[in-house]
Amino acid sequence: MKQEDSLSTLSLAILGLISQNPQSGYDIRKVFSTTPLGHFSSSPGAIYPALRRIEANGWIRAAGRREKTGRPRTVYQITSRGLAVLKRHLSQPVTRGHIVWHMDDLMLRFAFMDQIVGREKTLRFLRAFASEIDAYVPILRSYLKSATDTLPPCGRLAMEQGIAGYEMNVQWAKRAAKELARGARDSRKERS
Amino acid sequence: MKQEDSLSTLSLAILGLISQNPQSGYDIRKVFSTTPLGHFSSSPGAIYPALRRIEANGWIRAAGRREKTGRPRTVYQITSRGLAVLKRHLSQPVTRGHIVWHMDDLMLRFAFMDQIVGREKTLRFLRAFASEIDAYVPILRSYLKSATDTLPPCGRLAMEQGIAGYEMNVQWAKRAAKELARGARDSRKERS
DNA sequence: GTCCGCATGTAAGGCGTTACATGATTAA
DNA sequence: TTAATCATGTAACGCCTTACATGCGGAC
Numbered sequence: 001m002k003q004e005d006s007l008s009t010l011s012l013a014i015l016g017l018i019s020q021n022p023q024s025g026y027d028i029r030k031v032f033s034t035t036p037l038g039h040f041s042s043s044p045g046a047i048y049p050a051l052r053r054i055e056a057n058g059w060i061r062a063a064g065r066r067e068k069t070g071r072p073r074t075v076y077q078i079t080s081r082g083l084a085v086l087k088r089h090l091s092q093p094v095t096r097g098h099i100v101w102h103m104d105d106l107m108l109r110f111a112f113m114d115q116i117v118g119r120e121k122t123l124r125f126l127r128a129f130a131s132e133i134d135a136y137v138p139i140l141r142s143y144l145k146s147a148t149d150t151l152p153p154c155g156r157l158a159m160e161q162g163i164a165g166y167e168m169n170v171q172w173a174k175r176a177a178k179e180l181a182r183g184a185r186d187s188r189k190e191r192s
Numbered sequence: 193m194k195q196e197d198s199l200s201t202l203s204l205a206i207l208g209l210i211s212q213n214p215q216s217g218y219d220i221r222k223v224f225s226t227t228p229l230g231h232f233s234s235s236p237g238a239i240y241p242a243l244r245r246i247e248a249n250g251w252i253r254a255a256g257r258r259e260k261t262g263r264p265r266t267v268y269q270i271t272s273r274g275l276a277v278l279k280r281h282l283s284q285p286v287t288r289g290h291i292v293w294h295m296d297d298l299m300l301r302f303a304f305m306d307q308i309v310g311r312e313k314t315l316r317f318l319r320a321f322a323s324e325i326d327a328y329v330p331i332l333r334s335y336l337k338s339a340t341d342t343l344p345p346c347g348r349l350a351m352e353q354g355i356a357g358y359e360m361n362v363q364w365a366k367r368a369a370k371e372l373a374r375g376a377r378d379s380r381k382e383r384s
Numbered sequence: 385g386t387c388c389g390c391a392t393g394t395a396a397g398g399c400g401t402t403a404c405a406t407g408a409t410t411a412a
Numbered sequence: 413t414t415a416a417t418c419a420t421g422t423a424a425c426g427c428c429t430t431a432c433a434t435g436c437g438g439a440c
Contacts, residue, residue, distance in 0.1 A: 008399075020344075026419050035339075036332055036351060039292055046400055048421060053399090072408075073419065100231055107350055114346040122346065140228055147227075152212075153375060154306040154314065157368045158299055159228060161361070168360045169353070176349045183345060200427075218391050238428055240393060245427090264436075265391065 007089045009105050010050050013040055015078065015086050016112035018060055022077035025051050037111075039104075051076065059085055083116075090117050094128040099136055099166075119184045123177055130173040133166050140166070199281045201297050202242050205232055207270065207278050208304035210252055214269035217243050229303075231296075243268060251277055275308075282309050286320040291328055291358075311376045315369055322365040325358050332358070 007015065017028055025047050032042035041047065054060050059082030062074050078086070090113050092098075098106050106129065113122045144151075144159050151159070199207065209220055217239050224234035233239065246252050251274030254266050270278070282305050284290075290298050298321065305314045336343075336351050343351070 010400080024419075025421095029419090036335060036354060041400065043401065044419085044421065045402070045423090048419095049399080107353060111346050111350040115344055143228060152307055153372065154303050157364075157371065158303040161299060161364045161368075162228060164360055164364055165357060168356055172349075172353045172356055176353075179349065180345065202427085216391075217393095221391090233428070235429070236391085236393065237395090237430070240391095241427080 007085065008050075009102075009108065010041060010046060011054055012086075012089060012105065012108050012112075013037070014047070014050055015054060015059060015082060016108065016116075018076050019078045019083065019086055019112065019116060022063055022075050024073040024075050026073065054082070057085075058082070086112070087117055091121065094125065094132050096132060096136055099129075099132050103169075114180070119180060123180060123184075126173045126177040126180070130170045130177075133170050133173075137163060137166050137170075199277065200242075201294075201300065202233060202238060203246055204278075204281060204297065204300050204304075205229070206239070206242055207246060207251060207274060208300065208308075210268050211270045211275065211278055211304065211308060214255055214267050216265040216267050218265065246274070249277075250274070278304070279309055283313065286317065286324050288324060288328055291321075291324050295361075306372070311372060315372060315376075318365045318369040318372070322362045322369075325362050325365075329355060329358050329362075 013032075014028055017023065017031060025044075028051075029042050029044065029047050032038040032040045032047075051060070055062070055076070058079060060076040060078050063077045064075060090109050092109075094106065110122070110125060110129075113125060140159070140163050144156065144163070148156055205224075206220055209215065209223060217236075220243075221234050221236065221239050224230040224232045224239075243252070247254070247268070250271060252268040252270050255269045256267060282301050284301075286298065302314070302317060302321075305317060332351070332355050336348065336355070340348055
């Protein structure tokens with residue numbers, strides 16, 4: 001037993017990819033090693049055991065070996081339980097803890113969110129993301145101000161880099177929300 | 193045997209802190225849990241074993257238990273071998289691999305660099321950092337352009353966030369280099 | 385004398401890394 | 413046939429996480 005709703009970052013990436021379309025371990029490795037999503041593992045020693053774990057939890061299942069072309073592959077597809085877990089994970093609220101310690105997980109959630117839980121929730125996510133950071137940045141700033149005398153110059157600059165990163169994320173999230181909202185309006189228009 | 197020159201991120205953080213001034217595991221935990229450097233562990237199960245490993249490598253040594261006030265502490269100080277390892281790690285060239293997979297290590301290196309290997313090398317580091325990213329961003333952009341049709345909208349936006357982060361880092365590095373160079377000039381003037 | 389905070393630790397488990405191993409298929 | 417590529421795996425190791433344990437000191 002275990003299998004709570006919690007997903008490691010790698011499991012999230014794999015489950016998200018498989019949810020988009022069924023694929024094999026090799027396919028996933030290629031995505032990780034050839035696309036910029038590949039700030040991930042991509043090593044067989046990470047991927048295949050992870051697939052086993054996810055399968056053991058009943059979140060994916062092997063759907064037929066081998067293609068017509070020849071070499072045996074194992075293509076996995078997501079199960080309904082897997083989809084439920086993914087949805088739950090993607091629906092988690094954005095907390096300060098996520099902002100500070102799990103930014104990578106947040107971005108991954110965002111990347112899959114639209115297709116799994118819909119545009120509406122994605123927009124809410126972006127707003128929560130931006131406002132959590134907005135609340136956090138002043139704290140960092142005030143720490144920086146209070147420590148600026150005791151900090152070595154490079155320590156201060158390193159902190160400024162961190163703050164600049166957070167501010168960039170706020171700007172990005174606002175822009176992204178605008179674009180996605182516009183996209184939603186457009187597609188409503190198209191449908192009508 | 194092992195103990196090559198490679199330092200895990202946590203080891204680097206700990207060794208760097210101890211190099212600045214001798215301190216105990218508890219001190220380090222406080223730094224990690226109370227300052228924004230604390231996107232690190234801070235849990236005893238991480239810190240104390242790490243201190244043991246570092247000590248076993250001969251990079252730090254316990255320098256007297258207990259303060260005058262009472263409670264027994266174990267204060268560590270860096271050894272000459274530890275300083276050599278730290279210097280070697282901080283002197284590594286900046287590669288694309290570091291940019292993509294180990295940005296946290298790079299920033300940590302930067303934070304300690306000034307005091308350990310000097311202003312000159314720190315400036316060289318910042319320039320190399322900026323130019324490695326400058327060379328990488330166009331690759332990301334061209335990938336984005338080529339994949340923009342097949343990517344879901346959120347996938348594209350997530351990639352844009354990554355690119356924006358890299359560009360922010362370039363700007364930051366240039367500004368930081370300017371400030372540090374100015375600081376160097378000023379202190380030369382003061383000395384004269 | 386009890387309770388809380390300081391300071392250090394340990395044990396079990398999970399997971400990623402590196403490196404090696406294995407078969408099967410296609411191209412030369 | 414040999415080599416290269418596809419596709420999947422395994423074993424050893426390192427290290428972090430979580431959770432629990434322990435002893436001492438000061439405050440009331």
